[in-house]
Amino acid sequence: MHPILKTDRLSHKYSSAWAIRDINLEIERTGIVGLLGSNGAGKSTTMNIICGTLNQTEGSVLINGTDLRQEPEAAKREIGFLPQNPPLYTDLTTDEYLVYCAELRLMEKTRIRSAVDEAKERCGITNVSNRLIRNLSGGYRQRIGIAQAIVHRPKLVVMDEPTNGLDPNQLIEARKLIREVAQEHAVLLSSHILSEIQVLCKEIVMIESGRIVFADSMDAFNNYVQTNSILLRLENPPASVELLRIKGITGVEFLTATQIRLRFEGDQDVMERLVAASVEHGWRLREIGLDKGLLDDTFKQLSSKSHQ
Structure with a gap:
């Protein structure tokens, strides 16, 4: 069995400065792994490389055993990505948008309808199937963003600040949905808010100045950081x-x-x-x-x- 995600000595240089250096990650099962770091620590660079939107300077990324750089199309079929600002086309209905996203992932046409229906049901958006996205609330838009990330049934779902900007009720709903997604997918969740990682994640990877400074369970982290x-x-x-x-x-x-x-x-x-x-x-x-x-x-x- 291959790990769902494995990075080996992942490094990237912008001009003459290293943004990240020797990032080694491994996710072997479903659940939520938190990627924690202050602004500018290297989280976004790491996630962009893992999702295939940026080529690393050194190192490798394997998605379920497939090298992302050597076989990008095969590897990306196993990746779902929710950026901080969901990439929604607001002039489309929910159904039109999710069908379009499934087609972008090169799903077989005979599987698309059932996959869209399944994603809508899991994300609680079946009731807005024929509504224009621009007329929906922020909470519904976030749910549609998560739906597009899982519509092709990937093994790895990457979420960048998925609860940022939500009101308290939307926050509770989003956390519940993320936990449900993590029952069937491995989730890599990025945040700069420690409390959010503590609430959602069982494992944590902390990046500071482009390097991993801590990688272990959340229980180990809580024991490591003493407080009085x-x-x-x-x-x-x-x-x-x-x-x-x-x-x-x-x-x-x-x-x-x-x-x-x-x-x-x-x-x-x-x-x-x-x-x-x-x-x-x-x-x-x-x-x-x-x-x-x-x-x-x-x-x-x-x-x-x-x-x-």
């Missing part, structure tokens, strides 16, 4: 002195009227004590989680350790 603060939201928060009475809490900072950052010492059992205190005193806890800090700080921490 908690973020929580209380609809009926108490005074700081009440929170400081909870064992392990050493500092209280109100970020807003309801959002609070707490410093703590010891293990993470303090979260259980916070939940219990909220129930007992009617603080109406709405959110609680470890504060992983600023993404830039995380990059600095990982980058410094990677060069030691």
Whole structure:
């Protein structure tokens, strides 16, 4: 069995500067792998090479065992791509657009109708089959973008910032859909937002300054990046002195009227004590989680350790 995606020493140079250097990735199964990096870290270059829209300077990309550079047509049949701004033709209906996308992927004509219907059902857009795309909401447009990426049933689906710019309801729906897609496809999801990667991905690859600085499971990442603060939201928060009475809490900072950052010492059992205190005193806890800090700080921490 070939890995669904394998890159070997992938490197690319713009003019005289290396954008990425020795990027080694391997995805062997379905699920979501997060590609995380700050703006300018090399994520887009990496994804463009993997999708075949940019030729690398050095290294190779294998899609299900097929070399993308040597056999681009065969390899690209196994790739679905959702750019940050979905490539929609807004003067077409949903059906017209998805049929067109299937034809671009050189699908057999006898398979196109059933493939389009399947993609629409999976993405929840059957009810807008005959609507012009320009008349649809941002949430529906994002779903159509995902549908075009899976209509030809690829093994690998690459998504660039797929939840960027969505409102909270659309965000929840998009996350649910991405998880469903990942049950049958390998998904490589790019983002510069750490919290988005944490919510969606089980594995994470971090790129900084064109190089991989971390590649492991999300659990390993959470254990690697230590924190001693908690973020929580209380609809009926108490005074700081009440929170400081909870064992392990050493500092209280109100970020807003309801959002609070707490410093703590010891293990993470303090979260259980916070939940219990909220129930007992009617603080109406709405959110609680470890504060992983600023993404830039995380990059600095990982980058410094990677060069030691």
